[in-house]
Amino acid sequence: MTIRKRKSDLPEYGVKIRLYPTLVQQAKLRQFFGNDRFLWNQLVSLYQERYKNNKSLKLLTEFDLNNLLPALKNEYPFLKASDSSSFQIVTRNISDAWEAFFAGTRRKPRFHSKHNAKQSYTGKSSSIRIMGKRNMFLPKLRRVRSSKTGVIDGKIKCYTISIDACSRYWLSLIVEKKSAFLPKTGKAVGIDVGLTHLAILSDGRKFDRFSSDFCEKQAEIWQSKSSKRRHLAFVKSQQEANKKVLGAKSLSDYRNWQKANVA
The missing domain is CATH 1.20.5 (Single alpha-helices involved in coiled-coils or other helix-helix interfaces)
Incomplete structure (x- = not known):
């Protein structure tokens, strides 16, 4: 799934780490994958029925679809188990997909199958955070053991949890760096490339040549x-x-x- 990102002056980068959920957490993740797939298929069916019955009807917007979520949760209580922000990503993606279809730039959105080897869902980073070197706190799952979290340095914007064909769980993050630029000092320095040193600065600092020992x-x-x-x-x-x-x-x-x- 894709997620529309708000424009920011700070650069963003992607991080992918391994997750090691418990058996109980794995069961919850399978339900979350299924809930997102169920919601997607319900909305695809809704669009298709509207288009079939009256092609001149106004296209449902993302706002319209989000207003349908409370009624769907009441009709299908099992949807309440999922992170609600993941449903907002589903409505955004399906709204964009149908707009692109009617614009002639994409094919008609299709139903998602539970038989796909790879399953995933995407959510916003409202409560996700790092808990030590090898643990993440994830919405509706709480503490989940993971690979090293030291690669995460900045504010987490969104997350995607997926399972691949080998039944391995992954956490993909979009992270916003803390600072895009180094602070300006207002000072200047001259650099001279020498024979005895790699570089000699005008303030007297010297940098040795690269060592081949490593x-x-x-x-x-x-x-x-x-x-x-x-x-x-x-x-x-x-x-x-x-x-x-x-x-x-x-x-x-x-x-x-x-x-x-x-x-």
Whole structure:
């Protein structure tokens, strides 16, 4: 799903981290995915019926759809379990989709299927926050264990929780940086590129040349990894060949070994 962002002077960037929800939280997430899909399909059906019955009717706006949400929640109480901000994203997306369809720039919106391998929902960041190095507080889920949160540095604008074909859960964030520009000092400095130092400033500061020790150390590490991964790939390919496995991989098909070679 897409979300329309308010214009801001501060730059924004995307962050994607892994989530490790408990079994209870996984059940809630499956319900949240289903609730967003259910709402989308209900609104698609509503648009189609209006268009079928009278093509001259005024197109429902995002505001009109948001006014329908309380009635839908009363008719389908299970919708109340979800983060209400995710429904506002659904109404925005479907309103934009139908406007684009009538403008001739997109095809007609279709129903979403529960059989899709990837499911997701998007919400606003009203209460989402970091809780330590490996925990996030998420609406309707509370504390959820995650991968390292140190990559999040700024104000969270919106979030998307998804599950991929391998049943892994992910949290994607749009983060607004705290500061876009460094403070102005009103001072100037001259830079001279020298032979003994990488740079010498007019205020006397000196910067040494780049050291190759780090690169040499990394080269040794990855040469060792490449050798070990090649051996493991060779053993695995020989085992598959001996067992006559259908579609057995050759040595060059093992991606871990290829990654080590590229690195």
